[in-house]
Amino acid sequence: MGCSILSHIEIVLINHLKVNESDAQSAKLLLEKIGALNIDFLPINKEGYIFWPLNFEVEGEVVSMEGKPSTKVSRDYRANLPDYLRVVAPRAFDIFGDIAIIKLPHELEPHFKAISDSIVNSNTNISKVAIDLGVKGDYRVRKLKMIHGEDNFVATHKENGLTFVLDISKVYFSPRLSMERNRLSKLVSSGENVLDAFAGAAPFSVTLAKQGAFVKSIDANPEAENWAIHNYKLNNISEQNYSFHCSDVENYNFGSERFDRVIMNNPTNSLFYLPLLSDLVKLDGFIHIYHIDSKEEDFDIVNMLGDSFICTKVRKVHPYSPSAHLKVFDIKRTKH
Numbered sequence: 001m002g003c004s005i006l007s008h009i010e011i012v013l014i015n016h017l018k019v020n021e022s023d024a025q026s027a028k029l030l031l032e033k034i035g036a037l038n039i040d041f042l043p044i045n046k047e048g049y050i051f052w053p054l055n056f057e058v059e060g061e062v063v064s065m066e067g068k069p070s071t072k073v074s075r076d077y078r079a080n081l082p083d084y085l086r087v088v089a090p091r092a093f094d095i096f097g098d099i100a101i102i103k104l105p106h107e108l109e110p111h112f113k114a115i116s117d118s119i120v121n122s123n124t125n126i127s128k129v130a131i132d133l134g135v136k137g138d139y140r141v142r143k144l145k146m147i148h149g150e151d152n153f154v155a156t157h158k159e160n161g162l163t164f165v166l167d168i169s170k171v172y173f174s175p176r177l178s179m180e181r182n183r184l185s186k187l188v189s190s191g192e193n194v195l196d197a198f199a200g201a202a203p204f205s206v207t208l209a210k211q212g213a214f215v216k217s218i219d220a221n222p223e224a225e226n227w228a229i230h231n232y233k234l235n236n237i238s239e240q241n242y243s244f245h246c247s248d249v250e251n252y253n254f255g256s257e258r259f260d261r262v263i264m265n266n267p268t269n270s271l272f273y274l275p276l277l278s279d280l281v282k283l284d285g286f287i288h289i290y291h292i293d294s295k296e297e298d299f300d301i302v303n304m305l306g307d308s309f310i311c312t313k314v315r316k317v318h319p320y321s322p323s324a325h326l327k328v329f330d331i332k333r334t335k336h
């Protein structure tokens, strides 16, 4: 048919978000809102599930499968690459504001320009490309190397109707947690006292404060404090609804303060803080703890807490490595 792009697309595997048919429309709205829905492909309906085609990885069950093209033109950046590069270039990358953040092996260095040009040319919202060299240190800051565009990592990121501005080379932020933040925004009630114990630039804090919660944000990274306060103001959160404290959470004096909800998003080291922070939860209050768990075995978190707590939900947020998932455990205090 003389359409090499289409014949290429037909064999391309792309990521799809797998959801129950009953959740299909709400998932679609969310994916549209965060720019993750890949409109060049059609949704696939299979065995009671809808598979939404993705522009980039999101939280939830992401399945790699053959895409069903809706048009003859694809925004898969690899479609513009020569064959030998297309097969080795990674298909997925994260988008923070106008920055594409991609893991590229060192061996591809001679092709960084071709790959980054292709990413920018295939997505009008992206103007910079940075290589992801991994998250490091206690502040969990991402080491990045800009390979296309100005060497400046401050960007404006939109998710769930909120706007976050921060320097992603100085404070942690994960665009993959937007659906998780949306989930928590539906669980929180106006007037709740919330502790965001590892708040970073305050994406969870702002999301919950927007629902009328009173949020105490704590983070040890001074850069987090600057950007968190900026983000509270940017999203018009009343000063009555938030406070930020730059401190190690273990050194903060909570006095007699207790919380309806505690967010613990420090997944490489959350468990260490669980005894301290679980003591701060009111009766019938919740802890949402993020933890990297082996794909092989299911970690029994309530074992760590004793019989005053029950686990009401375990959710795989996204794959973390070939052998591990990022999981969230919703834990409720049922006794004093």
Ligand SMILES: C[S@@+](CC[C@H](N)C(=O)[O-])C[C@H]1O[C@@H](n2cnc3c(N)ncnc32)[C@H](O)[C@@H]1O
Residues within 6 Å of the ligand: 138, 139, 140, 172, 173, 174, 177, 197, 198, 199, 200, 201, 202, 203, 204, 218, 219, 220, 221, 224, 247, 248, 249, 250, 265, 266, 267
């Ligand atoms: C994985 S990041 C999560 C940030 C934020 N919750 C988010 O979702 O973007 C973990 C954060 O915990 C902070 N942190 C690490 N150890 C800490 C401690 N002992 N006390 C307070 N903050 C800490 C780091 O600076 C980092 O910003």
